[in-house]
Amino acid sequence: MSQPKLDPRYFILAFLLSFVVMGQLFLDFFQKWDTFFASVATTMLVEVVLCRWIRKKWIFPLSAFISGIGISLILSSYLVWPYVLAAVLAIATKYVFRLGGSHVFNPNNVAVVFVLFFLSEYVVTTPKQWTNDVSVMVIILVLGLVAAYVAGRLDTVLAFAAGFVLFAYVRHAWFDEPLLFAFGPMMGASFQLFVFFMLTDPKTTPAHSSARIILAFCIAAVDAWFRIHAITNSLFYAAFVVTLLFGVPYRWMLLRRQRT
Structure with missing residues (x-):
């Protein structure tokens, strides 16, 4: 008899909590525990409320717990209400x-894009508060890969990492971006x-x-185009x-095939 597998969401949870612990205890984050x-x-x-109201059942909101941590890490604001x-x-x-029967967009991605686009005077993303210390980044990298x-x-x-490297070289070689400026974001926490939180969501990939692989490569290409045109928050x-x-069209096409 096969052994039950541990829910992979617990590994994502451990990955995100490692960010929180390092940020609060060692890196002196601008965001404090209240935003978390x-x-x-x-x-x-x-x-819990929506699941009870719409699906008529009670759940332990593990996925929501993970989403909340992601929001607290990705966004930065001097106010609490944008996080809420x-x-x-x-x-x-x-x-x-x-x-x-499943949600289409990564929940955190939609929320982050909305507040960054419409509330840019109140909210930014958080790359500058992270150290570039290699030891910290290596720990997070290993946890993310696991x-x-x-x-x-x-x-x-x-696939995304390979696409990003390719287009970073293109930006450096053909659009005169400095080498470290083109490749530097790969060492950043954002x-x-x-990569390890939004792109790995099993429900929306x-x-x-x-x-x-095609999806990841396309995201890398669009991200590069945004960077060439100096659009901030290009990843999201x-x-x-x-x-x-x-x-969305890919999922719709699969549904049509299943129904025919």
Whole structure:
């Protein structure tokens, strides 16, 4: 008899909590514990309420817990309410934008894109507060790779990383970007959070490896185009655009095939 497998979400949870612990205890984050607890409490509460209201059942909101941590790490604001708003949006969109019985967009990606685009005077992303200390980044990198492997999305991570390297070289060689400026984001926490947290979501990435690789490569290409045109927060916008233009039609096509 086969042994039950540990839910891969626990590895993602451990990965994100490593960010929180390092940030709060060693890196003196601008965001304090109040934003962490506000984000997590809101996502979990909204998930429990909506699941009970719509699906008529009680759940332990593990996914919402993970989403709340992600929001508290990715966003930076001197106010607490943007974290609460992003947390509400992240969970609510799971119940609004659905296709084939599952949510379409990565909840955190939608929430982050919304607040960054419409509330840019209150919210930014957080790369500057992270140290570039190699030891810290290596620890997070190892945890992220383990989490991606357990979630069955290591191919997505490697495809995106390869695409980013390729287009970073293109930006350096043909668009005169300094070498360190082109490749430097790969050592940043925002990049690693995006790659190991958003790109590895099993619910919003294709089931087939080839489709995941194409999706990841497309995101890297759109991200490069945004960077060439000096659009900030390019990773998050690229993921949203590619999901909208490629991910949604791909899932709709699969549903049509299943029904015929």
